[in-house]
Amino acid sequence: MLAAAGARGMPSIVTDRPVGLLAAVPANIFNRVSARRTQEERSAETRLRLLDACVDCLVELGYSNTTTSAIQERAGVSRGALMHHYASKADLMVDSVRHLTEQRGQNLRRIADGLSEDDDRVAQAIGLLWESFQGRLFTATVELWVASRTDPELREALAASERELRKPMSGVLATLFGPRVAGAPRFETAIELTLQFMRGAAFTAILRTDESRQQSAVETWAELFESLIDGEQT
Secondary structure, three states, rough: OHHHHHHHOOOOOOOOOOHHHHHOOOOOHHHHHHHHHHHHHHHHHHHHHHHHHHHHHHHHHHHHHHHHHHHHHHHOOOOHHHHHHHOHHHHHHHHHHHHHHHHHHHHHHHOOOOOOOOHHHHHHOOOOOOOOOOOOOHHHHHHHHHHHHHHHHHHHHHHHHHHHHHHHHHHHHHHHHHHHHHHHHHHHHHHHHHHHHHHHHHHHHOOOOOOOHHHOOOOHHHOOOOOOOHHOOO
């Protein structure tokens, strides 16, 4: 039947071009879509290489020695590729910290899913949050914070990034501490004080590397946290 249909000039579902709506679709559309996706994947990979290279440079070289040339060389990309993704050094640096922050947030969410609602939930959450101030994320952020004091463009970009991340990170913290704690009257105030405490403790640790003393301070803060969220006087 199919052979007969083809012989009479009717479209064959095997070899002939389809009719109707599909007839308006260019023959190479699927190849073009595939190529476009491949280009998008390559672009995303280049961006990630730039972000990782930027963080590496900030951590290893410091802000003053982290030039776009150094980032480009470490990422192994062309100057044109760098400029295609980031028009300014400030945008690249801030985006690299945002990228790390989002990664850390995703990791905390995954860990939070495995925590139980027991008496140690607050202590576990405080401990995990403190770990966020020990690695590459905090080191790179410190470099940008200090530099932004005298760099208005960088300061503006950092402030905008923090505003953008505030809501999603609040959700991460609520998940980390669990519904009982996150629903407490003064949870947001307690979290703000916790972050301020940890930033200060982490800054101090740059000069004074007394890990046992730091751990003792974090454990004491975890004990105080419960009274903070309930609004009790200590």
